[in-house]
Amino acid sequence: MSLSRYFSGNAEANAKIIVYSNGLEIGSVDANGAGNWSFEAGQLQEGTHEITAAARDAAGNEFALSSSTFVTIDTSAPTAPTITSSTHASNPTPAIRGTVEDGAGIKLTIGGATYTTTAADREWSIDLATVAPESGTLSLNVNGSNSISVTATDVAGNSSTPVTQTFTIYTANPFVTEVSVPADGTYKVNDVLQFTATVGENITVTTALVRPALPSSSIRGARFTRSTYRVLAPRT
Known part of the structure; x- marks a missing residue:
């Protein structure tokens, strides 16, 4: 793709201004009686352009090139963030x-x-x-x-x-919506007691020494009865 650009400057009154891009002439324009000039470069291709200008008087004498102005034409969209x-x-x-x-x-x-x-x-x-x-x-x-x-x-x-x-x-603490516990009674050594907790959202459950536990809560040594339990735990 390409893009037009405007350039302007000051030279000898009524001089013809020759404009170059990367050393190649791209057009000319006449300065006014005060020496002011403005030039539209037309369509410049993408990339970096070194723009210079030289004045030519009525006798055909062309003066030294101006200092360079560097212009980069970029019409490509950036990579999405x-x-x-x-x-x-x-x-x-x-x-x-x-x-x-x-x-x-x-x-x-x-x-x-x-x-x-x-x-x-x-x-x-x-x-x-x-x-x-x-x-x-x-x-x-x-x-x-x-x-x-x-x-x-x-x-x-x-x-x-x-x-x-x-x-x-x-911002609200996670919560357990339902807990299922064993019935009240006497249990023997090595009996398996099953506790089931239903949580209202995703949380992290850790296992240490083959004992599942919800973080920030402890059930070791606790006595459970048929009731409702609320357990706070960090989310995943």
């Missing part, structure tokens, strides 16, 4: 982070608010607890799912396709 932060959090205003090409601008939309930042060393991060949104008001579902959309814009102004993700926040 990634989101590397966890898709689950207990913090109601977490930090969202990811990777993208160096120097790209990031636009993050979440919970009705839009945030912007610039990537450094190919990484970007927006802390929802400390950064004010550029527009909108942040309103998150603090016990459920939230949609994230992230777009990258390179230094030339080209934007990537948006990357989306569902982000889930839990």
Whole structure:
């Protein structure tokens, strides 16, 4: 793809200005009576162009080239950003982070608010607890799912396709919805007692010395009766 560019300068009054790109003439224009001139380069191909100009007077004498101006034409969309932060959090205003090409601008939309930042060393991060949104008001579902959309814009102004993700926040403690315990009675050594707990969401269950246990709770030495038990445990 290609893109037109405008160049301007000052030279001898009414001189003809010859404009070059990478040493090749790409056009000319006449300066006005004050020596001012403006030139549209037409369609420049993608890549870096060294633009120079020289003035030619009415007698055909061409003066030395001007100093160089370097222009990079870039019409290609940047690679879409990634989101590397966890898709689950207990913090109601977490930090969202990811990777993208160096120097790209990031636009993050979440919970009705839009945030912007610039990537450094190919990484970007927006802390929802400390950064004010550029527009909108942040309103998150603090016990459920939230949609994230992230777009990258390179230094030339080209934007990537948006990357989306569902982000889930839990601020309420996990809970056991149902517990089944053995009947009251006397049991012999080596009898197998079965305790069944039904939890309201995914949690981590650890096994140590072949004794299953829910984290943050202990059943060793406890006496269970037919009742309802609530066990707090961290989520996966």
